[in-house]
Amino acid sequence: MIAVAMSGGVDSSTVAAMLHAEGDDVVGLTMQLWNQRRLAGAPGMGERRSGRCCSLDDVHDARRVAETLGIPYYVVNFEDRFEQDVVRPFAAAYAAGRTPVPCSLCNTAVKFDQLLATARQIGADKIATGHYARVSHNPQTGVHELRRGLDDSKDQTFFLWGLTQEQLSRALFPLGGLTKAAVRARAAGYGLQVADKPDSHEICFVPGNDYTAFLDAYAAEQGAPSTPTAGEMVSTDGRVLGTHPGVQHFTVGQRKGLGVTAPNPLYVLQTDAATRRVVVGADSDLMRRELAASACHWIAGAPPAAPIRVTARIRHRHRPAAAWAEPLPNTRLRVTFDAPQRAITPGQSVVLYQDDLVLGGAWID
Amino acid sequence: MVRAYFDNNASSPLMPEVLEAMRPTLEGAHGNASSIHQRGQAAKAALEQARANVAKLIGADASEIVFTSGGTESNNLAIRGIVGEWRASHPSATALPHLITSRIEHHSVLNVFEELERLGHPVTYLRAASDGRIEPAELQLALRPDTGLVSIMMANNETGVLQPVAEFAAMARAAKVKFHTDAIQAVAKVPIDVKALGCDLLSLSGHKFHACPGVGALYVRRGVRIQAMLYGGRHERERRAGSENLPGIVSLGAAARLDLADNARLAQLRDRIEQTILASVPRTGVAGAGQPRVPNTTDIYFDGIEGEALVIALDLHGFCVSTGAACTSGAVEPSHVLLAMGYPRARARASLRFSLGHQNTADEIDALLAILPELVQTQRRLVLPDAAPTLARLA
Numbered sequence: 001m002i003a004v005a006m007s008g009g010v011d012s013s014t015v016a017a018m019l020h021a022e023g024d025d026v027v028g029l030t031m032q033l034w035n036q037r038r039l040a041g042a043p044g045m046g047e048r049r050s051g052r053c054c055s056l057d058d059v060h061d062a063r064r065v066a067e068t069l070g071i072p073y074y075v076v077n078f079e080d081r082f083e084q085d086v087v088r089p090f091a092a093a094y095a096a097g098r099t100p101v102p103c104s105l106c107n108t109a110v111k112f113d114q115l116l117a118t119a120r121q122i123g124a125d126k127i128a129t130g131h132y133a134r135v136s137h138n139p140q141t142g143v144h145e146l147r148r149g150l151d152d153s154k155d156q157t158f159f160l161w162g163l164t165q166e167q168l169s170r171a172l173f174p175l176g177g178l179t180k181a182a183v184r185a186r187a188a189g190y191g192l193q194v195a196d197k198p199d200s201h202e203i204c205f206v207p208g209n210d211y212t213a214f215l216d217a218y219a220a221e222q223g224a225p226s227t228p229t230a231g232e233m234v235s236t237d238g239r240v241l242g243t244h245p246g247v248q249h250f251t252v253g254q255r256k257g258l259g260v261t262a263p264n265p266l267y268v269l270q271t272d273a274a275t276r277r278v279v280v281g282a283d284s285d286l287m288r289r290e291l292a293a294s295a296c297h298w299i300a301g302a303p304p305a306a307p308i309r310v311t312a313r314i315r316h317r318h319r320p321a322a323a324w325a326e327p328l329p330n331t332r333l334r335v336t337f338d339a340p341q342r343a344i345t346p347g348q349s350v351v352l353y354q355d356d357l358v359l360g361g362a363w364i365d
Numbered sequence: 366m367v368r369a370y371f372d373n374n375a376s377s378p379l380m381p382e383v384l385e386a387m388r389p390t391l392e393g394a395h396g397n398a399s400s401i402h403q404r405g406q407a408a409k410a411a412l413e414q415a416r417a418n419v420a421k422l423i424g425a426d427a428s429e430i431v432f433t434s435g436g437t438e439s440n441n442l443a444i445r446g447i448v449g450e451w452r453a454s455h456p457s458a459t460a461l462p463h464l465i466t467s468r469i470e471h472h473s474v475l476n477v478f479e480e481l482e483r484l485g486h487p488v489t490y491l492r493a494a495s496d497g498r499i500e501p502a503e504l505q506l507a508l509r510p511d512t513g514l515v516s517i518m519m520a521n522n523e524t525g526v527l528q529p530v531a532e533f534a535a536m537a538r539a540a541k542v543k544f545h546t547d548a549i550q551a552v553a554k555v556p557i558d559v560k561a562l563g564c565d566l567l568s569l570s571g572h573k574f575h576a577c578p579g580v581g582a583l584y585v586r587r588g589v590r591i592q593a594m595l596y597g598g599r600h601e602r603e604r605r606a607g608s609e610n611l612p613g614i615v616s617l618g619a620a621a622r623l624d625l626a627d628n629a630r631l632a633q634l635r636d637r638i639e640q641t642i643l644a645s646v647p648r649t650g651v652a653g654a655g656q657p658r659v660p661n662t663t664d665i666y667f668d669g670i671e672g673e674a675l676v677i678a679l680d681l682h683g684f685c686v687s688t689g690a691a692c693t694s695g696a697v698e699p700s701h702v703l704l705a706m707g708y709p710r711a712r713a714r715a716s717l718r719f720s721l722g723h724q725n726t727a728d729e730i731d732a733l734l735a736i737l738p739e740l741v742q743t744q745r746r747l748v749l750p751d752a753a754p755t756l757a758r759l760a
Contacts, residue, residue, distance in 0.1 A: 032696035077696035121674035
C-alpha cells in the first residue's frame, strides 16, 4: 500500500490519481498542521481563520478527490509536532536575525518523518508526494539518489536536501518527470475538480505571507517577553542613517521598505539581532564568494574526503552556481563560488548538486 | 467492506424493527399532527404513542417529554431554558446565578456553559477523579447560595463511567437548585427512573440507541418551567416550536421499546474485549475500570501507540472504532475527558473507544480480537522515539 500526502492541491491530487490508475493500493492522508483560528484576531492576522495551511477548503478538496477516486482518506493531526519542529524554529530564526526555510524543516521533520511513520503504522510501505523531484536507487552503489525534477521551473529539491537514505528509500515523487502543464492536463484527464486550482506560493501557516504579523502574534500568544528588536539602520562605515522597527522585518538583499533615502539604491547587507542593527549598502556590497554553513547533510551518507566541484544553490529560485564544497569537522561546510553570488542569507539552505544529482545541503551561518 | 461497527456511542444503526415502525411515516400515511383531518389525527396518535413509549422508558409522565432535534438541542434547551426562565422572572436582578457542571461533559453541555460564563454567569467546573468519577463531595463544596443550576452527565460518552447522579440530584434538591443530567449515553443502556433519580431535567438522543439521527427528547419534570429557544407555533406545550419530526419521533418511540435484556450480552462482549486485550497486550488499561459503567462502552489505552494511526489501521481492516474528538477538518484531538481524568497527553492520544450496539455479534468481537493485538505490536515497533526532535539533526 502507498500513502499519498494529499494537500488538496493539484499536484498531490494528481499523484493519488496516477498511482490509483496504475493499480496501486492507495490511501490518502492530509496533515492537520496548524490551527488557523489560534492567532485569529491578533493584529494583522485577520478576524477569523485565514491562510492556506490546513484550511477547511483544502481538506474539503482533498477529501473530494479521494471520494472521486474511491480511495480511503484520512486527516491526521500533527499540530504538536509541527509547532515543535517547524513553527518554533521559524520564530527563533527570525528572532536571531536569520531568514529560515520552514518548508525544509517540515519535509525533514514532519512529512518524511511523522507522516511516514504514520503511513507505515497503518500498513503502507511507501509515501508519495507531489514534489517535483526524482528519486532512484543506484544498484552499483546501493544509494538512493535524489535528482532535480525535469521541470526546472518547478524543481523542489531545494526543500528536500535533508532526506536520509531511509526516508528516500520509502519516498515516491511521481511528478518528477513531468512539467506543471502536463500535471494539470493529467488532472483534467482524471476528472479532478482541482485541475485548475491556483498554485500556492506562500508559507502555508502564515496568512497572506505577512510573516512579521505572524511572528508578533505568535510571540504574544506564547507570552514571550517582548524584547525590543527595533534599532538603528547603519551604513557599511557605521554611519547611522535612521531607525528601523525591528530586525525581523528585514532580510539580506531586501530593497523595499527600508525607510531611509539615499542617492543610490540601498539594500540590506546584514541584520544583527545582538546589536539590533541593520546594515545597508550598495547592491555591489551584497556580492560574496564564500559562505560557511552548519549541520551539513550528505544524502549518500558520508561526506567526501576532499573538496569537490559542485553547483550550489543558495535560495529556492537561485540558479545553481559553480563552486568548491569543502566538508569541515563537526558537519560544517565551506562553499567557495567561482564567481561572487548576490545576497547570501543566514538561515537559508545551501544545496549542493552535480548536474541534476542532489549531493546534500546545509544551513547557511 | 465494514466488517464490524464498534462506534455506537457516536451513532448507532437503525434497528430493523425501528425502521419498520418508521416506514408508514415515510411513505406518506401521516399529515401534520396539528391538522384537523384524519391524516393529521393519525400523526398526532403516532406522536403521542411515541411520547408514551419514551416516557415509560425513563419512568416519566408523557406530558413531561419534549421532543427535540437531538441531544445537542436537548442539552441547550435544558440549560439555556432554565437560565432564560430565571432571567425572565428576575428582570431587575443585578447578579446572574452561579452554575455548576463538570469538566468531562459533552461539548453540547460544556460549550453552553462557556457561553453563559462569557455572558457573566459564574461557572464552576467540577473535576473528575482518575477513575472517571465525579465525587459528590466536590459538588457539595461547589454549591453556593446563589447557585441556580447543576448539570452533570449520567454516563460519560468516552469512558462509559456512570456518575452518582441520584446523589447529585439529592444535594441539588436539598439546596433548592435545579438539576439537569445529560443521559444521552445512558438511556436504554441502564434502567432509568426519573422519579427515583430526582432530577428536574434529563436529555436523551435517538441515534445513540438505534433510533434515527436528528431526534431527541428532554424530560422536564412537571412544575419546572423552562424558556423556549425557538419562537413559532405552540408545539410541545410551547416549549419547542416547529412541526414535529414525525419519522424521527416514531423511530425514537420504537427504539424505546427495544429489549433491554440484550444489554447483558453486550456487557459480556465488552468484557471479552477488555479481558483479551489486557491479557494479551502489555501496557494497556481500561479507563474507569472498576467503576460502574454502561454495558456497551470501553476505553482502552495502548501506551506507545498513536490512537489515530490505530483507528485508521483498524478502519482499513473493516473495523470502525474511535479515538479522541474530531475537529472540523476530521483530524483528532486528544479527549478532554481523559485529560481531565489526569491522563498524560500521550496516553490520551493512545486511547481507543469501543462502543457496542445491539447489532454486534460475538463473531465480530472475535474478528476484532484476532487482529488487534498484532496491529498494536506492529505499530509500537514503528512509532517514532519520543521526539527528541529532528532539529538536533538539522540545526
